[in-house]
Amino acid sequence: MEPYQLLYPQDALIPLVVDSPHSGEWYPDDFGFACRKDQLAQSCDTLVHDLFMGTIVMGGTLLYANFPRCYIDTNRAVDDIDPEMLAEPWPTPLKPGQKSGFGMGLIRKMALPDVPVYGRKLSVAEVKRRIDYYYMPYHEALKAELDQCHQEAGVVLHINAHSMKSVGNEMGTDPGQKRPDFCISDYRGTTSASSLTEFAADQLRRFGYDVRINDPYLGAEIIRRYGRPADGRHSIQIEINRALYMNEEYRTPIGRYTEVKQHITYMLMGIRDLLTG
Template sequence: MPPTLPHAEAFALAGPAPGASPLVFDSPHSWRAWPAGGTPTTATPSQLDTSWDAWVDEIWAEALAGAAPLLSARFHRAYIDANRARDDIDPAMLAQPWPEPLAPAATSRRGMGLIRRDVLPGVPMYTQPLAAADVRARLQRWYDPYHACLAGLVAAAQRAFGLCVHIDCHSMKSVGNAMNEDCGAARPDLVVSDLDGAAADPRLRRWVVDALRAAGYSVGINTPYRGGELVRRHGCPVAARHSLQIEIRRSLYMDEARVVRHAGYSQLVRDLGRFARQLAAALDGELGVLLPRCLPPSNPRRENP
């Protein structure tokens, strides 16, 4: 069994007060420990580490240096995944019928739905079905508070600036495995996703991709990741809410086999810090002029002093 967190909160929030920046960052998969309670998993800590977005919250916290809000989950993504829809549940995992309709997606069929079925290809997480009450408790204690906090951050940014740019932060294996759509394929340094254009203005995505390529990184777009539930919920360009998912190839900053950081970590932090500062400046300048804003009549956009 992995270590447990008997009194964990659902999330940690770093950075300035909500609404201090049009940028909002979140990291839903960067917590390593397993919450206490519920059906125990038979997965080992080393097996769970293969799905952990290793140090992604720390990478972005160091890069941002307090300039924008950063929300980080404090529950393991295999326990309940904040980047999956609430109804993305494999009914075969449940000991009782679920009281509402379920809509298991392709992620569930590959063992990576809201509640993870397999820790590795063909290696189950549990030896028995989960009680529906257990899954309901995970939603209420962990999943829902995380989503509520992120929704509040996005709304506060939009109220203050007329728009919000949400960056959903992840890491990815250097080569996809049998639970991924790109099994056996080598991946680029970074992948920027926006649900094939549905979650962000194309000018914003183009700016982000160009800036990351200018920093020397190879950047894929919507392949092998299109974006998950967090991008879907918070990306609505016509309402001036833009959401992008950024995946970082783990070998850029860590030894994946030994699960330790290497010298590339510091360089990545510096590059992402420069990127975040450039993005904030662009939103306050020419890029921000191009993106439509939705301002309530009684709350005009704040001007920088």
């Protein structure tokens, strides 16, 4: 299977690119994990690409990964690797960050608190293979779409779409805390004009959702890599509370799914109207 899917609109293109890096549930044959698959699935942003399918109806481009984020996480810096996971030294210096400390760096160490993903150390060659065949192609595809839109329109809005557990656990900064319906992030106004971030939040608030900005998430590698608001490149991260649209244990949509998807489509419609003014 290809590492990602890229969907284009049938009609005129607008400078909107949505990407869902964590909703893939195709497990490559060489994964070699030791925990249960349903434990791994708890890290997946199940169905998020489908919730944002309205993107292509609005004239935007939709990119989503087919592989799971627990195999390799495109929303981490490529050197955010915990050296403890490796069978041999990495050939260049590593920079494991806070996420690696929580067991969720580039290569995920913990499926859940106290549930390690692997019963073995990983070779440098297999991690490099995941970077070359999954991580890099995903980023190259995303960058190409953003560059193309920016070149044609002089501006591009990028939405990096995710879902979050309804309550934080020990693998984050908010254990035991109930999360809002949506969290929209722009790394404290550095990856997007704040007015755009607020606009997206207001589009969802009109349906009664509790939407917070940069709380509990600031955003991560993807929006930091591509958001350059001074150059007309705006990247925001949207996290949807999973309890809004699915049974978190069984990973299946709940009755409200269609309504939530419709509200997200209305938000995209508002963004389309803003961009095409």
